[in-house]
Amino acid sequence: MTASATLVASLALARRGRGEGRPPRFSANPFSLGVASGDPAADSVVLWTRLAPELLTADGGLAPEPIPVAWEVAHDEGFARIVATGSALALPQLAHSVHVELDGLEPDRWYWYRFHCGDATSPKARTRTLPAEGTSPTAARFAFASCQNHETGHYAAYRHMAEAGYDLVFHLGDYIYEMKSKAKGAIRPHGMPEILSLADYRIRHALYRSDPLLQAAHAACPWMVTWDDHEVDNNYCDAVSEEEGIDPVAFLERRANAYQAYYEMMPLRHACLPRGADMRLYRDAAFGDLAAFYVLDTRQYRSDQPHGGHWHGITAECSAPEATMLGREQAGWLASRLIESPARWNVLAQQVMLGMVDRTAGEDSRYAMDQWPGYLAERRRLLDFMADRRVPNPVILTGDIHSNWVNDLRADDRDPSLPVVATEFVGTGISSPPNGLTDPGKVEELMAENPSLVWHGGGNGYASCTVSRDRMDTTFFTVDDVALPDSSVSVAARFTVESGRPGATRA
Ligand SMILES: [Fe+2]
Numbered sequence: 350m351t352a353s354a355t356l357v358a359s360l361a362l363a364r365r366g367r368g369e370g371r372p373p374r375f376s377a378n379p380f381s382l383g384v385a386s387g388d389p390a391a392d393s394v395v396l397w398t399r400l401a402p403e404l405l406t407a408d409g410g411l412a413p414e415p416i417p418v419a420w421e422v423a424h425d426e427g428f429a430r431i432v433a434t435g436s437a438l439a440l441p442q443l444a445h446s447v448h449v450e451l452d453g454l455e456p457d458r459w460y461w462y463r464f465h466c467g468d469a470t471s472p473k474a475r476t477r478t479l480p481a482e483g484t485s486p487t488a489a490r491f492a493f494a495s496c497q498n499h500e501t502g503h504y505a506a507y508r509h510m511a512e513a514g515y516d517l518v519f520h521l522g523d524y525i526y527e528m529k530s531k532a533k534g535a536i537r538p539h540g541m542p543e544i545l546s547l548a549d550y551r552i553r554h555a556l557y558r559s560d561p562l563l564q565a566a567h568a569a570c571p572w573m574v575t576w577d578d579h580e581v582d583n584n585y586c587d588a589v590s591e592e593e594g595i596d597p598v599a600f601l602e603r604r605a606n607a608y609q610a611y612y613e614m615m616p617l618r619h620a621c622l623p624r625g626a627d628m629r630l631y632r633d634a635a636f637g638d639l640a641a642f643y644v645l646d647t648r649q650y651r652s653d654q655p656h657g658g659h660w661h662g663i664t665a666e667c668s669a670p671e672a673t674m675l676g677r678e679q680a681g682w683l684a685s686r687l688i689e690s691p692a693r694w695n696v697l698a699q700q701v702m703l704g705m706v707d708r709t710a711g712e713d714s715r716y717a718m719d720q721w722p723g724y725l726a727e728r729r730r731l732l733d734f735m736a737d738r739r740v741p742n743p744v745i746l747t748g749d750i751h752s753n754w755v756n757d758l759r760a761d762d763r764d765p766s767l768p769v770v771a772t773e774f775v776g777t778g779i780s781s782p783p784n785g786l787t788d789p790g791k792v793e794e795l796m797a798e799n800p801s802l803v804w805h806g807g808g809n810g811y812a813s814c815t816v817s818r819d820r821m822d823t824t825f826f827t828v829d830d831v832a833l834p835d836s837s838v839s840v841a842a843r844f845t846v847e848s849g850r851p852g853a854t855r856a
Contacts, residue, residue: 352752356617373416374465377402380469382555383564384462387518389571389634391456394476396420397616398464400439404555407548408565414443419465420449426461426473432726438683439466444551446613457637474568477516481639485818489636490515492813493575493698495748496523496778497557500535500830504562504855506779506811509826509838511565515813516636518570519644519698521748522577523781525550525557527607536832545603550610553696558614562834567616574615574646577700577749584658584719586651588626601626619687631679639815641692643683645699650676655723659709660715663763667718668725674701675727683731687740693848694742694816701749703728703773704756704801705763710794720749725761730761736770743771744821746814751778752785753806753825755844757852765800769852774823774844776812780831781809803853806841821846822856 373379379400387395398418403410416439424430432454437667439445447464454460457480464471480486492515497504525810527550527675530538544553556563578584578591581604588597588604605626612623621630630646652673656664666672675683687695701720716722735743745758754775759767777783786792792805808827815822825841843856 364766375402375467375655378469380464380471380604381464381569382614384464384471384474385567385616386462386474386571388573388618388632389477389479391479391481391535392454393450393452394454394460394478394571395616395618396422396449396451396462396464396476397447398471399444399613400466401555402446404559405552407551409445409447409555410442415440416445416466418447420447420462421465422451422460422462424460425766428463428473429577432460434768444610444613448617450618451819454478457484463820472564472568476571479634480639482635482637484637486637486639488817489517489640490813490815491517491519492566492811493519493521493746493748493774493776494779494811495521495700495776496751496781497563498526498778498781499557499560500524500526500531500539500775501782502533502536502717502780502809502828503834504560504566504779504815505828505831505836505838506809506826507562507566507835508835510811511562511569513813515570518566518572519746520572520574521698521746521776522575523579523748523778524576524611525553526579526781527582528579529682541774545606547606547609550607550843551613554614572616573634573642573644573698574617575646575698576611577590578650580611580650580759580809581648584654585648586653587649589653615807631682635692636816638691638693639818640694640696641686642698643686645675645683645697646679647674647700650674650679652724654718656718658719658723661718662714663716663722663725667716667723670726672724673727674721674724680727680730684734687735688738690740692741692742693818694738694821696725697743699745699746699747702747702754702756702775703745703758703771704754704775704799705761706756706795706799706802707763708795710798717750729760732758732770736760736768742821742846743851744814744846745771745773746850747773748778750775751781751783751809753777753804753808753810753812755803755823755853757801757803759801762799762801771851772846772853773816774812774853777808777810777827778827779811780809783809802840804844804855808841810838810841819848823853
């Protein structure tokens with residue numbers, strides 16, 4: 350039986366058994382992974398939790414039986430004005446996770462929610478719906494994050510994010526890291542070898558989500574998540590593993606494990622439920638007519654990197670017309686959504702840098718082949734499309750490289766005589782080892798080499814954007830000491846994009 354057939358069968362069984370038997374009793378708090386919400390629309394949002402009284406075990410310390418979990422949604426923090434209540438089944442096939450797709454909610458409104466199971470009650474949390482289609486909101490505030498290696502730092506950035514009161518958070522990937530523990534320098538070791546099985550991925554996700562600051566950020570507002578490589582395997586492309594000589598079928602088995610554990614842990618709609626080794630994660634959302642968000646997946650459908658994925662000068666291989674990050678279906682979907690978009694701001698939330706940044710001073714050049722410079726024909730098609738079809742105010746949000754970048758994007762960034770088409774903000778990692786240059790001389794050299802580069806910064810942290818009718822203001826925050834959970838957080842730089850004028854100006 351396939352995984353989805355098993356799931357359907359057990360859902361039917363569980364439905365028959367619903368309400369029978371004694372209420373579950375737990376040896377420890379079953380809500381140790383907290384709660385979350387995600388993928389908001391104007392009338393609906395997903396509520397998530399996963400029962401796991403024993404956090405770092407494959408089955409969460411639960412018998413392989415369905416468990417009913419009650420949920421409630423209210424207008425107020427005290428749960429006096431109840432909006433809706435219901436019950437969902439936490440199934441062992443999905444690690445006792447719950448994904449409640451609420452609907453019939455009012456647009457542009459905040460709600461409180463929590464879960465009950467047996468005699469346990471989850472933490473309460475806030476979520477919201479988006480403004481309705483056809484309305485013209487005046488402002489939206491959202492944050493974006495990536496790269497939260499648990500071993501190499503604490504999540505002070507998430508404390509700041511949780512307290513800042515955003516409407517929405519985008520996670521752009523590297524939510525977990527799949528590697529074995531570092532030999533040296535780990536602040537909070539993974540304590541396991543590289544992960545491969547479904548049980549491994551579940552435990553690794555549980556370790557990360559056990560962090561109270563990450564839980565607080567999830568509890569503050571809805572998130573829209575997407576993955577990069579480390580949710581599965583470093584630098585993988587479609588069925589091609591990082592390591593040489595891995596059978597693609599064996600790799601797809603691993604990918605199925607990773608995708609399933611990801612679905613189980615994230616506040617995603619049932620439409621994202623994986624089928625075998627495939628999981629449709631690209632999707633969009635609209636904040637009235639102010640902003641449209643396109644959440645992309647640049648790993649699952651990607652052709653293999655040119656030049657083995659190593660740093661390299663631009664060659665014909667980098668401009669191969671058939672090379673793709675998005676795959677044909679996703680690229681077609683994105684184009685059709687962009688053409689129809691009534692939004693003033695069109696925001697792509699994706700993984701790897703579009704900006705073509707040459708990292709070698711002088712005649713020689715070196716570009717990142719795992720990023721869009723390795724896929725130049727598709728990059729050019731995307732930017733030409735945005736220019737030709739006059740997509741209003743395209744902005745790209747990016748993660749991946751543990752450093753901050755602002756890029757004015759052109760069809761070819763090496764040619765400053767071309768018009769700027771879109772603006773890219775690359776946010777540094779929450780806690781992964783920072784890769785940014787900090788020596789002012791080196792940064793100056795980099796800026797001189799790359800005409801499209803507006804700013805570069807190092808450190809750990811996250812970024813936020815405030816969008817209004819006539820401008821987008823982006824702020825980069827950096828954590829002062831990533832080794833401390835209560836580290837202070839400072840503003841590293843601010844930028845403005847004016848509506849109708851692609852490109853960023855330092856504020
Ligand atoms: Fe990363």
